[in-house]
Amino acid sequence: MVFNLYEGSIYRPPSEARSLIVQATIGCSHNKCTFCTMYKDKSFRIKTREEIARDLQIFRNSYSYVERIFLADGDALLMRTDQLVDVLDEIKKLFPEVRRIGIYGRASNAILKSVEELKRLKDHGLGIVYIGIESGSDKVLDIVKKGINAENSIIAGQRIKEAGLQLSCMIISGLGGEKYLEEHAKESARVISAIKPDYLSLLTLLQDESSELYQDILNGDFRILSPEEVLYETKIFLENLELEGTVFRCNHPSNYVVLNGTLNEDKERLINTIDSALETKKFRPENWRAF
Numbered sequence: 204m205v206f207n208l209y210e211g212s213i214y215r216p217p218s219e220a221r222s223l224i225v226q227a228t229i230g231c232s233h234n235k236c237t238f239c240t241m242y243k244d245k246s247f248r249i250k251t252r253e254e255i256a257r258d259l260q261i262f263r264n265s266y267s268y269v270e271r272i273f274l275a276d277g278d279a280l281l282m283r284t285d286q287l288v289d290v291l292d293e294i295k296k297l298f299p300e301v302r303r304i305g306i307y308g309r310a311s312n313a314i315l316k317s318v319e320e321l322k323r324l325k326d327h328g329l330g331i332v333y334i335g336i337e338s339g340s341d342k343v344l345d346i347v348k349k350g351i352n353a354e355n356s357i358i359a360g361q362r363i364k365e366a367g368l369q370l371s372c373m374i375i376s377g378l379g380g381e382k383y384l385e386e387h388a389k390e391s392a393r394v395i396s397a398i399k400p401d402y403l404s405l406l407t408l409l410q411d412e413s414s415e416l417y418q419d420i421l422n423g424d425f426r427i428l429s430p431e432e433v434l435y436e437t438k439i440f441l442e443n444l445e446l447e448g449t450v451f452r453c454n455h456p457s458n459y460v461v462l463n464g465t466l467n468e469d470k471e472r473l474i475n476t477i478d479s480a481l482e483t484k485k486f487r488p489e490n491w492r493a494f
């Protein structure tokens with residue numbers, strides 16, 4: 204009966220697989236990215252304080268121990284700071300055992316908050332923010348209608364870090380297609396190097412038939428990269444990253460090759476893994492890949 208609380212499909216980062224998901228908002232306030240179909244069936248709204256408090260109480264009645272809570276949907280960080288503080292306080296009251304609270308945000312939401320506001324969220328229990336940077340190339344961001352440019356993505360990420368919150372960023376391999384392969388790789392590395400997130404995830408572009416980008420593929424305006432091209436792009440991306448202790452994960456079901464490590468210290472090993480995958484042509488088969 205707990206699951207009836209959820210509206211529509213629920214998405215969360217892989218690392219929140221064991222977390223209790225709480226929908227503070229429904230859908231995505233932007234909902235325009237050409238590659239994303241996650242929230243197309245939902246109209247964006249912020250749940251009321253009463254609705255969220257009711258959900259939390261029902262969850263509390265159902266679960267005796269909750270270690271992690273994740274606030275969904277797509278950009279719950281959009282909520283006003285006061286509203287979010289109320290939610291965090293309610294969580295603290297009902298789930299004193301919770302050790303980490305995470306949230307999805309868009310860089311364009313985060314940039315609306317000052318470092319002080321973000322610090323306030325941290326002081327009230329927020330632990331980690333997940334942001335889909337997707338690309339560091341302004342051209343690619345524009346084409347996919349992400350609604351933010353690279354410089355503002357950097358400012359948003361740096362603000363979150365400055366506030367002392369953990370930050371997890373995501374980049375999508377192949378998002379620039381063939382035309383912007385190098386630019387996407389190099390500019391994404393530049394943006395991520397400037398942000399220096401705690402965690403960096405690399406997913407690989409996969410499209411379903413309902414996305415706007417899929418229509419571009421059908422029209423011949425965009426071509427999905429081959430596994431070799433994706434790995435070549437990943438290699439350029441890694442070569443250009445300058446990080447100090449960022450945990451790197453490229454282990455999503457969409458990826459052709461699994462890569463895990465800490466950057467920059469594992470850079471050489473990761474690049475060697477890519478080189479040997481390119482040589483042996485051992486990639487995850489297409490029919491094993493998933494969203």
Ligand code: SF4
Nearest residue numbers: 231234235236239277
């Ligand atoms: S990628 Fe993120 S910002 Fe873009 S539509 Fe999907 S959920 Fe919204």
